[in-house]
Amino acid sequence: MKWIPSLLLTTLLVAAIALPSSARAELQAGTAVVDITPQQWPLAPRGSFTPRPTDSAHDPLKVRCLVLDDGKTSIALAVVDSCMVHRDVADPAKRQASEATGIPVEHMLVSATHTHSAPFANAQHGTPQELAYQKRLLEGIVEAIVQASKNRQPARAGWSGYDLPDEVFNRRWFLKPGTVPTNPFGEDTDIVKMNPPRNNNILINPAGPTDPEVSVLHVVNAKGRSLAVLANYSLHYVGNVAGQMSADYFGEFSRLMPIRMGNPAEGFVAMMSNGTSGDINNINFRNPRPRREPYEQIRIVASKTADAATRAIRQIDSASGDLTLDMKQREITLKHRVPTAEQIERAKSIVKVDAEAEKKLPRLAKAYAIRTLKLAEEPPTTKVLIQTVRIGDLAICTLPFEVFVEIGLELKAKSPAADTFVVSFGNGGYGYLPTPEQHQFGGYETWLTTNKVQKDASVILVDNLLEMLGEMFP
Numbered sequence: 001m002k003w004i005p006s007l008l009l010t011t012l013l014v015a016a017i018a019l020p021s022s023a024r025a026e027l028q029a030g031t032a033v034v035d036i037t038p039q040q041w042p043l044a045p046r047g048s049f050t051p052r053p054t055d056s057a058h059d060p061l062k063v064r065c066l067v068l069d070d071g072k073t074s075i076a077l078a079v080v081d082s083c084m085v086h087r088d089v090a091d092p093a094k095r096q097a098s099e100a101t102g103i104p105v106e107h108m109l110v111s112a113t114h115t116h117s118a119p120f121a122n123a124q125h126g127t128p129q130e131l132a133y134q135k136r137l138l139e140g141i142v143e144a145i146v147q148a149s150k151n152r153q154p155a156r157a158g159w160s161g162y163d164l165p166d167e168v169f170n171r172r173w174f175l176k177p178g179t180v181p182t183n184p185f186g187e188d189t190d191i192v193k194m195n196p197p198r199n200n201n202i203l204i205n206p207a208g209p210t211d212p213e214v215s216v217l218h219v220v221n222a223k224g225r226s227l228a229v230l231a232n233y234s235l236h237y238v239g240n241v242a243g244q245m246s247a248d249y250f251g252e253f254s255r256l257m258p259i260r261m262g263n264p265a266e267g268f269v270a271m272m273s274n275g276t277s278g279d280i281n282n283i284n285f286r287n288p289r290p291r292r293e294p295y296e297q298i299r300i301v302a303s304k305t306a307d308a309a310t311r312a313i314r315q316i317d318s319a320s321g322d323l324t325l326d327m328k329q330r331e332i333t334l335k336h337r338v339p340t341a342e343q344i345e346r347a348k349s350i351v352k353v354d355a356e357a358e359k360k361l362p363r364l365a366k367a368y369a370i371r372t373l374k375l376a377e378e379p380p381t382t383k384v385l386i387q388t389v390r391i392g393d394l395a396i397c398t399l400p401f402e403v404f405v406e407i408g409l410e411l412k413a414k415s416p417a418a419d420t421f422v423v424s425f426g427n428g429g430y431g432y433l434p435t436p437e438q439h440q441f442g443g444y445e446t447w448l449t450t451n452k453v454q455k456d457a458s459v460i461l462v463d464n465l466l467e468m469l470g471e472m473f474p
């Protein structure tokens with residue numbers, strides 16, 4: 001080490017301490033993982049139309065969290081192995097975590113992976129097992145944010161993306177005229193069918209695109225070793241879990257990434273957030289793949305997304321420790337869709353029919369009749385939380401819906417940031433979010449109660465998100 005006169009050294013130290021308050025400190029990052037696998041059984045996975053209780057989890061459910069701090073602004077990004085984390089869990093969790101860490105609640109994202117094999121996450125009136133799980137979930141989110149905040153250390157970050165088109169398929173199809181079944185409301189107006197029969201001569205075209213990108217935010221520690229990967233892929237889920245609880249491919253991705261990263265830092269965390277996958281699944285309708293054993297396809301998709309994420313990380317030329325952090329949120333009031341008087345009358349008569357009479361009704365007619373009467377009792381409007389995150393030149397948008405892929409692609413194309421990805425199932429869940437164009441085609445995701453909010457909600461939300469991004473990236 002070179003000899004430095006002590007007076008000069010003192011001057012340098014004072015200068016370093018007396019940085020103007022506008023200067024950013026070096027980027028800091030902290031990570032944490034907390035187990036939230038249910039402990040009390042039985043519980044029913046909530047991604048299915050007919051949930052069947054189970055007594056076991058095939059693999060653990062976790063909360064994974066990344067906290068970033070540039071000396072002025074700190075943000076917490078948590079990804080939860082859950083089908084949907086509603087605001088009656090996410091909001092108190094954020095408040096408690098904020099009290100413990102000083103990170104403002106407006107700078108916290110709690111998003112669900114949307115694994116379909118996790119318990120119901122807003123069970124205020126549930127079974128004792130559901131209530132116990134909900135408590136564990138809430139405490140797990142708080143602990144993950146608090147631990148990640150405590151674990152902050154000097155870090156650098158970069159981002160990139162790598163296309164993996166093979167595992168995403170638009171699940172809504174135009175079918176030959178006259179082959180789309182009558183919908184549960186007794187209407188023959190749908191021209192699109194979700195999950196049509198595979199490899200069938202009635203298939204015409206998918207009704208929308210896919211987004212093949214595996215996006216990654218990669219954080220390294222001061223020594224350049226991998227500390228965190230936040231990935232994002234627009235795939236609803238994989239499934240085929242033989243009735244058990246499972247974190248689906250999202251969990252397996254997190255378990256594979258430390259191996260792909262070689263020699264990651266202590267505390268390394270990889271998490272896969274759900275992109276815009278409301279109309280996307282893992283089924284190749286035109287060329288069906290061979291039958292798989294339970295969990296086999298989950299392992300395949302996890303391995304391929306981990307490879308894509310690794311390639312994306314390799315493309316990042318230089319991670320930076322000098323990045324602007326920012327996070328904004330807006331609460332948007334949306335109108336609930338209102339069942340017509342005829343729909344309510346029809347629903348009232350259908351809920352009364354016996355099993356024999358039900359067989360003569362369109363598929364799911366009774367389930368939708370029950371849901372219609374429930375929706376009719378909802379208040380006329382609902383408030384939804386949307387967020388934008390800035391990490392250097394990377395933008396992240398969040399929406400609390402099962403967001404159609406068209407919306408994610410539009411946000412990516414119109415975003416003023418150098419790179420953008422969109423996290424669905426952020427801060428609650430309000431059903432499917434199709435575009436107005438997709439509403440015209442009909443089909444499951446557009447049905448009243450599967451979709452609960454006004455048909456132009458996606459336009460309102462995209463406009464707001466772009467305005468927020470515009471303020472963030474002047």
Ligand SMILES: [Zn+2]
Pocket residue numbers: 047114116236402
């Ligand atoms: Zn779903």
